Amino acid sequence: MLKYVGLVLSGLTRKKLRTTLTFLSLAAAFTLLGLLQAVGVLFSGASDFLGASRLITQASTSFTQPLPMRMMGIIESVDGIDAVSHSQFFGGQYGEARGFFPQFAVNPRLLKATYSEWVMPDDQWRAFQLTRDGAIVGRNIAEQYGWKIGDVVPLNSFIWTKSDGSRLWEWRIVGIFDGKDDEWQKRTSLMYLNYGQFDEGRAPGARGLAGVFVVRVTDPSNAEKVAAAIDAKFANSSDETKTQSEQEFQVSFARQLGNIGLIVNLITGMVFFSILFLTGVAMNQAVRERIPELAVLKCLGFKDRQVMWLVLSECFALCVIGATAGMLIASAAVQLPIIQSAIPVSVGGTVWLVAGACVIALTLLVGLPPAMTAQRLKIVDALAGRTGDSSFELALRKAIEWPAMGWRWVMGRSVRPAEADA
Template sequence: MKYLGLIFAGLFRKKLRTFLTLASLIAAFSLLGLLQSVNSLFSGAADFLGASRLITQASVSFTTALPMRFLPQIEAVPGVSAVNHSQFFGGQYQDGRGFFPQFAVNPQRLRDTYPEWVMDEDSWRRFISTQDGTIVGRNLANQYGWKVGDIVPLNSFIWQKTTGGNSWEWRVVGIFDGVNEDWSERANLMYLNYGQFDEARANGKGLAGIFVVRIADPEQSDRIASVIDAKFENSSDETKTQKESEFQLGFIRQLGDIGLIVNLITGAVFFSILFLTGVAMSQAVRERIPELAVLKCLGFTDRQVMLLVLAEALMLCLLGALLGMLLASAATGIVPPEFPVRADLRVWLIAAASVVVLTLAVGLPPALTARRLKIVDALAGRTDESALERVLRRLVGAFSGRNEEVRA
C-alpha cells in the first residue's frame, strides 16, 4: 500500500491519455459483461428445469406435428407419471408491438405436468371449463395490466380460423405465478385452452406440436426417453425425446452457435483493446525512462521498478474492468423479465480472468524494459528499444509506405 501514491502518480501523469484508455477499457468490459451474460443464459439458464420432464418431438424438427394418438402410448411407458400435449400459438398482441410465448394445452394435463405453476383452485376450474379461456403469468399480467375477465385479442402468424382470418380472442380466467424465485422470474407466458384452439383452427386438427412427459424418477430419464423413441421407431412419425433443458437449449441454438458468435465478438474487441492499451503503456514507460532511472538511483531495485510498472497496468485494467462490469450489471438489471439476462458470478469470474491476461499482455513488455534499464544509459538518453516498441515502429513504417523505422 505504501507504493499506491507512486502508482497513481505514474498512471495519471498524462491524464487525457489515461482517461481515454480507461474509457476504452470500460467500453470493452461492459461489452464483455453483456455478451457473457447472454452466453451464460444460453449455456446454463435452462439448468433450473432439471430432469423431471422430457420433451417428445418429431425427429425431423420440433416444427413438425405429431399425431395425438401417441399420447396414451407414451402414458403407458413405465416410469411416466403424466403427459401433456402443447402447441405453439404464435400470437401477436397490440398490432405486433407485443409478443410473448403462448401455448395451447390441455388445462388439467398442464397442471399435472407443471406443478411449479401455482394458481388458486377457482382459476384452475375456470381454465378447465372455459373453452376460450387463457391463463397468464404474473409478470405478463403486470406488464399489460390484465385482470381476470379481460378479453385478449391475438393475431396468430401461424394459425388461421375455419371462419377465416387469424384474429383470435381469449378470455383471461386466471393469473399464475411460480413456486419459487426462479419460476416466478419466468412467469411471462400464456397458456390457451386447447379446446377452442383445436376446434377453430383451419388446419392441423388432432395434432400436437410436442408432448411434455413428467417422470417419477429423474435418474431414469435416459432410459424412459429411449423406450418412448423405440415405440415409434421406423414409423412415419419417428420421435426424438430429450430432457426439457436440452430441448430449450436446442430451440435457442436453431438461431446458430450463440456461444461461438459471442466469444468471437468478445475476442475481436479485446484484440483491439490489447493493441490500444499496449501502445499506451509502452508510450508511458518510454516517456518516464529518466524518472525510472532516478528511482533506481534512490535505491529501488530492478524488481521493484518492474513491479511498479506492472502494478500501473493492473490498476488501469482493474479500474476499467470494475467500472465496465458495474455498467453491464446495471444494464442487465433493467432488462425485461422475459429475457432473464444477468451478470452472475460466472460472468464476473470471466472478467477477473480477462483482467489478469490483459495486465500481463500489456504490462509485462514495458515492465521488463524498465527492469533492464541501465541508469547511465537512461540518464544519458541512450536507452534500447523494447521488442514491443520495435514491432510497433515497424508496423507504423509498413502502413506509411516506408521501410525505415520511425523515430520517437
C-alpha cells in the same frame, strides 16, 4: 505495498485525458463482454435448473413438425409415466410495438399435472379449465404490460391462421402464475393459452395436432428407459418420434438459432483483442514519456524489480477500475425490464470470474512488456535519452512490417523473370 499507492495513482493521473479515454474504452469493452458472457452462460446452462423428471417427445425430423393428438394415449400406456400433456407453440405478437414473448396452447388440467413448478390459486386453475378463450400469464409479463385478471389480450399470430382467414386471436386473462422458487420466478415471462379455443379456431387441416408431448416420469433414474420405450412405440411408422430430456430439448431449441456459444466467444475474442491493442499502446506511451522519471526513481534507491512492479501495478489498477465499471454497467443493464422480458439473463458469478480472468490476462499481456523495459532501464542511458524501443514497440513494428516485407518479396519474385527477359 500501500506506500506505493500514491506513485501508482500519480502515474495514472499524469495524463488525465489519455487515462480517461482509456478508462472509458475499457469500461465500454467490459460492458459488452459482460453482456455477451451473460447471454452465453444463459444459453449454455439455461436448462440446468430443469427437473430430470420430464421428457419431451417430438417428431424425429424436427420439433416444428406437428404430431397427431391420438399419439398421447399410446404414450400414456408406457410403463413408468406419471402424466402426459401436450404443447403447441403459438407465436403471437402483442400490440403495435410487436411485443413478443413465448405463448403455448395447452390443456389446462394436464399443464398443472406436468408442471407443478408453476404456482397459482386453485380458483384460477379452475377458471383456466372452464374458459374456452382463457389464458394465464406469468408474473413478469403481467407486470411488464400492466395486465390484470379479466383483461382481453389480442395476439397476432405469425404462424396460425384462424378458419376465417384472420390471424388476430383474443385471449381473456383468467390467472397469473408464479414460480415455486427464485429460479422459476425469473422464467415467468410466458403465456399459456387454452387449447380448446385454439384448436377449434384454427384452419380445419391443422386441427387435432400437437407440437410436442410433455412426459412426466415417476422415477427420474428410469428416464432414458422410458424415452426409449416411447420411441419404440412409433418406430417405422409415419410419425416416428424423438424423446429426450427437457434439458436436451432446451439446448436443441437454442441451437436452432445457431451456435450461440461460438458466436459469443468469437465476439468476446474480438473485443479482447481490441482492448489489448488500445491499452497496450496507451501504457507503452505512458512509460516512454516517464523514462527520465523512472531513472530518477532508480537514482533514489528503487530497485529494478520495484520499478517493474510499479509499472505493472499501474496497468493492473487501470484494468481493474475499467473492468469493474463496465461489469457494474452490464449488471445494471440486464435488470432493465425491456431486457428481462425478452430474455432472463443475469450477470452472475461465472461472468465475473470470466471478467477477472480477462483482467489478469490483459494486465500481463499489456503491462509486462513496458514493465520489463522499465526494469532493464539503465540510468545513464535513460537520462541521456538513449532508451531504444520497448518490447511492445518492436513487436508492433514487426507485425506491421512483416506483411509488407512478404508482399515486396512476392512482387520481386514475379518481376525478376520479366527483368531477365529484358
